[in-house]
Amino acid sequence: MRRSGFGATAPIGWFATAGLILVVAVPFSFVVLQGIFPNLGAGSFAKPFSALVATLGDRALLAMTGHTLVLGFGVVLFSACLAVPLGVARALYKIPLAPLWDVMLLVPFMVPPYIATLGWIMALEPRGYLEQIVGFNLAPLLFSLPGMIVVMTMNTLPVVYFAVSRTVEAVGSRYADVGRVFGATPARAFWRVTFPLSLPGLAAGLMLVFAAAIEEYGAPAALGGRTHFQVLVTGIDLRVSDWPIDLPGAAILSLTLVTLALLSFLGQRWILQRRSYETTGGKPQNKDKRPLGALTVPVLLGFGTIAMLATVLPLAAIATTALCRTISGGLHVSNLTWANFLAVFQDSAGALDALLTSLALGVGTALVTGLLGLIAAYTTVKTKFRGRMALDIMTILPNALPGVVVAVGLILAWNWPGLPITPYNTPFILLLAYCCILLPQPVRYTTAAFQQIGDNLEAAARVCGASPVTAFRRIMLPLVLPSLATSMLLVFAVASRELVASIVVAPVGTETIATFIWRQFEQGSIGLGMAMAFIAIVITTLLPLCLVGLLRKVTVVEH
Amino acid sequence: MPSSPRSRPSKSLAVGLVAATLLAPVAAHADITVYSAGPGNLINTLAKGFTKKTGTKVEVFQGTTGKVMARIDAEASNPKVDVVISASWDTANDFAKRGWLVSYTSPNAAKVPASLKSDTAVAQGISALAIVWNPDSKTPKPSEWTDLAKPAYKDLVNIPDPAQSGASFELVSALQAQYGWDLFKSLKANGAAVAGANAEALNPVLQGAKAAVFGAVDYIALGEKAKGEKVEVIFPASGTNIAPRPIMIMKWSKHLDDARKFEDYMLSDEGQKAVADVYLMPARTDIKANRPLITDLKVLKLDTKSAYAKRKETLKQFSDLFGK
Numbered sequence: 001m002r003r004s005g006f007g008a009t010a011p012i013g014w015f016a017t018a019g020l021i022l023v024v025a026v027p028f029s030f031v032v033l034q035g036i037f038p039n040l041g042a043g044s045f046a047k048p049f050s051a052l053v054a055t056l057g058d059r060a061l062l063a064m065t066g067h068t069l070v071l072g073f074g075v076v077l078f079s080a081c082l083a084v085p086l087g088v089a090r091a092l093y094k095i096p097l098a099p100l101w102d103v104m105l106l107v108p109f110m111v112p113p114y115i116a117t118l119g120w121i122m123a124l125e126p127r128g129y130l131e132q133i134v135g136f137n138l139a140p141l142l143f144s145l146p147g148m149i150v151v152m153t154m155n156t157l158p159v160v161y162f163a164v165s166r167t168v169e170a171v172g173s174r175y176a177d178v179g180r181v182f183g184a185t186p187a188r189a190f191w192r193v194t195f196p197l198s199l200p201g202l203a204a205g206l207m208l209v210f211a212a213a214i215e216e217y218g219a220p221a222a223l224g225g226r227t228h229f230q231v232l233v234t235g236i237d238l239r240v241s242d243w244p245i246d247l248p249g250a251a252i253l254s255l256t257l258v259t260l261a262l263l264s265f266l267g268q269r270w271i272l273q274r275r276s277y278e279t280t281g282g283k284p285q286n287k288d289k290r291p292l293g294a295l296t297v298p299v300l301l302g303f304g305t306i307a308m309l310a311t312v313l314p315l316a317a318i319a320t321t322a323l324c325r326t327i328s329g330g331l332h333v334s335n336l337t338w339a340n341f342l343a344v345f346q347d348s349a350g351a352l353d354a355l356l357t358s359l360a361l362g363v364g365t366a367l368v369t370g371l372l373g374l375i376a377a378y379t380t381v382k383t384k385f386r387g388r389m390a391l392d393i394m395t396i397l398p399n400a401l402p403g404v405v406v407a408v409g410l411i412l413a414w415n416w417p418g419l420p421i422t423p424y425n426t427p428f429i430l431l432l433a434y435c436c437i438l439l440p441q442p443v444r445y446t447t448a449a450f451q452q453i454g455d456n457l458e459a460a461a462r463v464c465g466a467s468p469v470t471a472f473r474r475i476m477l478p479l480v481l482p483s484l485a486t487s488m489l490l491v492f493a494v495a496s497r498e499l500v501a502s503i504v505v506a507p508v509g510t511e512t513i514a515t516f517i518w519r520q521f522e523q524g525s526i527g528l529g530m531a532m533a534f535i536a537i538v539i540t541t542l543l544p545l546c547l548v549g550l551l552r553k554v555t556v557v558e559h
Numbered sequence: 560m561p562s563s564p565r566s567r568p569s570k571s572l573a574v575g576l577v578a579a580t581l582l583a584p585v586a587a588h589a590d591i592t593v594y595s596a597g598p599g600n601l602i603n604t605l606a607k608g609f610t611k612k613t614g615t616k617v618e619v620f621q622g623t624t625g626k627v628m629a630r631i632d633a634e635a636s637n638p639k640v641d642v643v644i645s646a647s648w649d650t651a652n653d654f655a656k657r658g659w660l661v662s663y664t665s666p667n668a669a670k671v672p673a674s675l676k677s678d679t680a681v682a683q684g685i686s687a688l689a690i691v692w693n694p695d696s697k698t699p700k701p702s703e704w705t706d707l708a709k710p711a712y713k714d715l716v717n718i719p720d721p722a723q724s725g726a727s728f729e730l731v732s733a734l735q736a737q738y739g740w741d742l743f744k745s746l747k748a749n750g751a752a753v754a755g756a757n758a759e760a761l762n763p764v765l766q767g768a769k770a771a772v773f774g775a776v777d778y779i780a781l782g783e784k785a786k787g788e789k790v791e792v793i794f795p796a797s798g799t800n801i802a803p804r805p806i807m808i809m810k811w812s813k814h815l816d817d818a819r820k821f822e823d824y825m826l827s828d829e830g831q832k833a834v835a836d837v838y839l840m841p842a843r844t845d846i847k848a849n850r851p852l853i854t855d856l857k858v859l860k861l862d863t864k865s866a867y868a869k870r871k872e873t874l875k876q877f878s879d880l881f882g883k
Contacts, residue, residue, distance in 0.1 A: 043636030118762075127767035139768070225720070225755055228882040241625040241723045241756070243647045244870075247632055327765040328693065328789040349600065404629070411633035425639060503626050508592055508618035508639075519599040519621065521758050524783045 013385035016376040020394045023372065023435045027409035028397050035251035040412060051248035060230065065256060067224075068214050068231045072260070074149040075156060075213035076206050082306060083157040084202065087164030089299050092173055092194075094289045096300065103545065104307035109158045109490055110540045111314055112497045112514060114218030115533045119317035120151050121222060122327075129320055132331045148223045154310040155219075156212050160205040162486050163445065167201025168194060170452055170482075171279045173290070200277050200448040201483075203268045208444055211261045211399040217500065232257050236402050237500075247408055254405040261400030262393070278454040315537070322531035340531035351532055354516040359539070361427065361512065362496030365434040370488040372435070373442025378476065381450035382458070395443040398436045403500035406436050410505055425507045433505050434495040441494075445487035449480040489544045496540050590616040591817045594631065595644040596624040597686075597804065598778070601837045602644065608833065609824045615817050623756075624650065624725065641812040642821055644683055644804055647725035649867055651680035651805035661808040663819055667826035670843040672853075675803045682803035683825050684839035687856055688730050688774040690793040691761060696770035703795045704734060705742060707751070707773050714750035715770035717760040718881075722874050724756050726802040730774045732866040732873055733800050733859040743880055746773065753881045765790065774799075781838035781850055794851060798859040803842070 034040045038051045055061070089095060090102075108116070123129045124138040131137040141147050171194055179189035217233045224234065236253045239246040292299055320331070322340050329335035344351040376395055380388040398406065410433055414424040423429045453476065461471035499514035506515060513536045520529030595602040599621045606617035620630070624646045631640060645651065654660050660679035668681045675682040690701050698711050707716045721728040734742055752769075754760040757776045763769040765788055772780075780792045806825060808818045824830050831841040835848035844854070866873070 041632045041635040122762075122766060125763060125766065125768040221755060222759065225753060228878075238722055240629045241623065242725050242728075243624050243628055243645070243650050244653070245625055245628045245632060247629060326786065326788045327762070328695065328767065329787070330767075349603075404626075408629060408633045411630065415634050415637045415639075417637040503622050504630055506620070508620045522623075523598055523600060524758065524761070524779045524786075526762065 010385070012375055013379045013383060013388070013391075016372070016379045016385075016391055017387070019372040020376060020391060020439075023368075023432065023439060024394045024398055026413045027406055027432075027436055028401070030412040031251050031254060031401070031405055031409040034408065034412060035248055035255055038248040041247065043417075051246075052252060055249045055252040060235070061253075061256070064230050064232050064235045064253075065260075067229055068233075068257070068260065070145070071148065071152070071220065071229075071231055072210045072214040072264075074145070075152045076210045078149055078153040079157040079160045079209050080202075080206060082153065083160035083205075084164050086299075086302055086306065087161045088168050088190075088194075088198075089292075089295070089302075090161075090165040091168035092289060093292045093295070093299070095292065095303070096296070101303045101307060103541070104303075104311045105158050105161050106489075107315070107537065107541055108155055108310040110493045110497075110537045111155070111318075112218075112499065112517075112533065113152070113155050113216055114222070114499065115318060115517070115530070116155055116314045117151055117219045117222045119314040119321070122321055123313065123317040127330075129317060129331060143223055144227060145224075145229060148219055148229070151223065152213055152216060152219050154314070155216075156209045157306070157310065159208050159212070159490070160202070162490075163201045163205030163208075163448070164198065166483055166486060167448060167452065168198045170201075170449070171197045175279065197277060197279050197452075200272055200451045203271050204444040204448040207264050207268045208399070208441065210264045211440070214257060214260055215400050215402055217402065233402055237404065240404055240408075250405055251408070254401055257400040257402065258397060262396060265393075265396045265399075272451065277451050279452050315534070318530050318534050318537070322527055322534050324527060327526060340527040341535070343528055344531050344535055348528075349516070349520075350511050351516060354511040354513050354532075355536065355539070357427065357510060358496040358513040358536070359543070361430055361434060362492040362540070364431050365438060365495035366488040366492040368431070368435050369439045369442050369491050370484060373439060373487070374446055374477075374480070374484055377443050377446035377450055377480075378472070381447055382455070382476070392447075395440055398438075399440040401437070403433070403437060403498060403502075404504055406433055407501040407504035410436075427507060427510060429505050429507065430502060430510070430512070433501040434491075434498055437498065437501060438491045438494055441491050442484060442487040445483045446480050449483035450476070453479050485548070489548075492544060493540050497536060590618075591641045591812075591814045591821060592618045592620070592639055593642045593644070593821070594620045594622075594627045594640045596622065596627050596646040597644070598837045598839075601684075601833060601839070604833045604836075605825055605830055608829060609821055612824065612829075613817075613820060615820070617821065625723075638809065638811050640809055641814050641818045643807045643809060645807070646686070646802060646804050648680075648682075648803050648805055649725060649863065651677065651807055654807055654809075655679045659807075659810055661810050661812070661815065661818075663808055663822065665819070665823045665826050667823050667843075670845045671826070672844060675842055680805035680807050681822070681826065682842040683806045684831075684834040684842055685801050685803045685853055686726065686839055687777045687794065687801045687853075688726055688799050689777045689780065690795065691764055691772040691775040691780040692791050692793060693764050693767055693770055693789060694791055695767060695789055696764075698770040700791070700793070701771060702793060703797055704773065705738075707771055708742065708745040708749050710749065712749060712751075712770055714752075716746065716749070716751040716773050717754040717763060717769045717771070718746070718751055718773045719757055719760040719775065720753050720755055721877055724776075726776060726800065727774055728870065728874070729800045729802070729861055729863065729866065730859075731877060733798075733861040735873065736861065736866075737859065740876065740880065743877065747881055751881075753878075776802075777850075778838040785838070794856055796857065798857040800859050800861060801840075801853065801856070804839075 036048050037045045039046050090098060095101065120142060124142045126137045126139050128137055175197060176189040176194045179193045215233060217237055220231045221234050232253050236250045239250040323336050325335050325337045376391055379385050380392045410429055414422045414429065423432055457475050458471050461475045497514050499518060502512045502515050517529040517532050602619050602621055606619050609617055628650065662678045665681060668676055671681055692701055698715060701707055719727040721731045751773065757779060760772050761775050761780060764772050777792055780790055784790050784792065806822050808822060812818050826843065831843050831846040834841045835846060838850050840853050841848055
């Protein structure tokens with residue numbers, strides 16, 4: 001291996017490669033093999049490609065793919081329209097109550113999409129909470145394509161908001177100020193200078209939203225069913241939802257999804273490769289933000305409306321359902337009860353065990369994907385490691401793999417007879433599944449951050465005698481840390497509530513938050529499920545926030 | 560797992576700690592492994608009761624029939640499961656055909672009707688499909704499947720998706736054999752909606768958005784009613800279909816003795832009482848239950864073999880009908 005760049009790139013590159021092969025390539029290649037060999041589970045390679053013809057020849061496939069694209073682009077457009085202005089405002093201006101808005105826009109990510117969707121349905125359907133309070137319902141809007149896009153946008157817009165606000169903040173207003181000095185209007189300076197420089201973060205965020213939207217199951221299944229809006233994911237789930245199941249068909253449809261995600265990734269690369277986005281050079285940054293002035297009212301109105309729709313309403317619907325003794329009893333004082341919350345704390349049906357397992361898995365997944373993502377991003381952006389393009393592609397593959405398919409791939413990969421040691425049937429298999437599904441988050445966020453750091457910074461450190469490790473630790477790491485930390489936070493949130501892979505791959509006797517909630521719903525204990533969901537949302541929001549607060553204190557002391 | 564040449568110690572320590580926490584529950588040795596579809600509290604009660612009685616531990620994996628089967632299929636080269644309980648009798652036929660099942664007739668199965676057992680499988684309990692109706696919906700109380708196509712229920716009926724539930728598929732097949740597609744055409748014309756799997760179809764009826772479910776799984780609705788939800792579970796006199804839940808012992812089991820004992824336990828007085836407690840019909844006819852039993856219900860005629868032979872075609876006709 002040729003050594004180049006500024007440090008000993010080979011070991012880092014090899015570590016990234018080994019990690020990615022274990023976490024991504026192994027399950028992915030078994031998904032591909034399952035698509036080719038229908039009887040792979042039984043260890044047989046008979047009838048290769050037979051399922052391929054049957055699945056790809058299905059006329060419904062084209063419609064499903066079309067619907068998937070419409071939904072994906074719809075969610076991307078709508079999230080961009082809502083989250084980009086807010087993210088830019090947050091980055092460049094002094095926003096009253098800024099930390100509050102950050103938390104409010106973080107919460108939607110902590111709410112499992114299937115729970116949020118159920119919350120929306122119970123709030124807006126005929127005789128739902130809205131109608132019980134104000135006398136009308138919004139069912140026709142909810143059960144339609146626009147309704148689906150709105151619900152999914154409310155779930156995914158934090159991704160865009162945080163990506164944009166962090167990258168625009170890193171760009172700062174210095175470059176735009178130069179434009180202003182040369183006579184540009186503020187709007188022109190923004191559109192011609194700040195906005196183009198922030199493209200890496202925006203493109204990364206939008207691509208993650210696209211991949212999340214085409215991979216999301218809950219909302220299309222619950223809202224699209226009535227209008228017969230079949231997307232690829234609902235098609236995949238249909239193949240494994242009841243007997244007889246069709247694993248090869250599910251695998252092949254998933255590969256179609258992965259192809260869509262890969263195309264969006266190539267689009268993102270194409271945008272980014274046309275120019276340089278380095279904004280973090282050696283010059284000091286002016287971190288002072290400007291006052292909003294006349295924009296105060298509209299900006300606050302924007303934050304308030306989005307926070308209301310994305311956070312307050314779904315949470316209120318979840319809490320209400322958890323507080324009701326029966327659903328048919330409706331919103332009456334006599335129907336209110338704490339029983340569901342008490343049942344969670346009294347560990348009925350193993351609720352506390354499930355919480356602990358999920359939180360431990362969430363932390364583990366955040367640490368592993370954070371470390372692996374950091375190294376993979378550094379290797380692909382800052383080194384000349386051969387095969388870094390392959391690494392980059394590996395980090396994108398799982399983006400659109402539905403959880404159930406990752407789970408099947410993992411079982412196929414790790415359940416071969418004669419494996420001397422296997423994570424299967426231990427909680428490590430869940431860790432592997434979550435790492436596979438969530439690795440794209442830290443990679444995309446840190447890649448965008450690395451792309452903004454000029455090479456001269458690391459070079460300067462090396463010239464001054466720092467070892468490659470020191471240069472990385474003292475220069476590069478602190479500069480990408482905000483992006484990395486944000487993405488690890490998101491990973492923690494999603495991992496602690498992942499449902500579909502968990503249901504299939506969970507070791508016997510192990511319960512996670514999501515499988516617990518799902519089991520309650522399945523048994524008709526909706527209130528208990530919602531109480532657990534509410535408690536999980538509160539914990540997964542508060543835990544990282546306390547951690548961030550704690551870290552901030554520590555750094556202050558060090559300085 | 561490959562070890563990293565340059566991972567920082569603090570992080571590997573943290574990972575190690577997390578790993579240690581995660582691994583802790585695995586240390587206990589599992590005596591038999593059971594994969595079960597359907598009510599989680601039932602299989603947990605049965606597992607606990609069995610351990611109490613025999614000291615043999617039972618490790619449980621619970622999911623929908625589809626997820627349980629996906630796991631068994633993916634594991635097939637190196638199977639882990641000793642006993643499977645499915646919500647669809649068709650899986651028992653298919654597993655038997657693949658030669659995956661052990662022949663066993665439990666002494667406790669003597670009181671199980673012959674139609675609910677075979678050489679290699681025996682029912683644990685039985686569910687039936689019913690009309691579940693919300694009495695607060697300001698609609699007349701329905702008594703027949705055809706009632707729900709009447710104008711009084713315009714836009715107020717949910718049908719569970721037959722593609723997602725074996726029981727719903729069998730109901731659609733049986734009613735289609737009896738009435739042709741006309742019944743479903745008039746339901747569609749009356750604004751009936753196809754709504755996901757069982758729980759998804761039932762929730763809107765509880766809240767009042769819909770008046771009735773056309774063919775809901777009875778034990779879930781009966782459980783809701785017992786918890787105080789205002790719903791009524793109606794079995795049409797013209798007949799409905801039932802779904803026996805087969806217990807199967809897998810031939811690769813290394814704990815055949817314990818597996819047989821677990822089957823015996825599920826069919827014992829105590830085990831069958833646990834089945835009745837979650838409002839399923841016990842498989843044994845001599846066990847009392849607080850709900851209509853199989854002898855009280857009229858079962859629709861259905862040739863399951865030919866129904867499943869044209870499953871794809873039926874599902875396509877159904878989705879074409881409701882897709883327009």
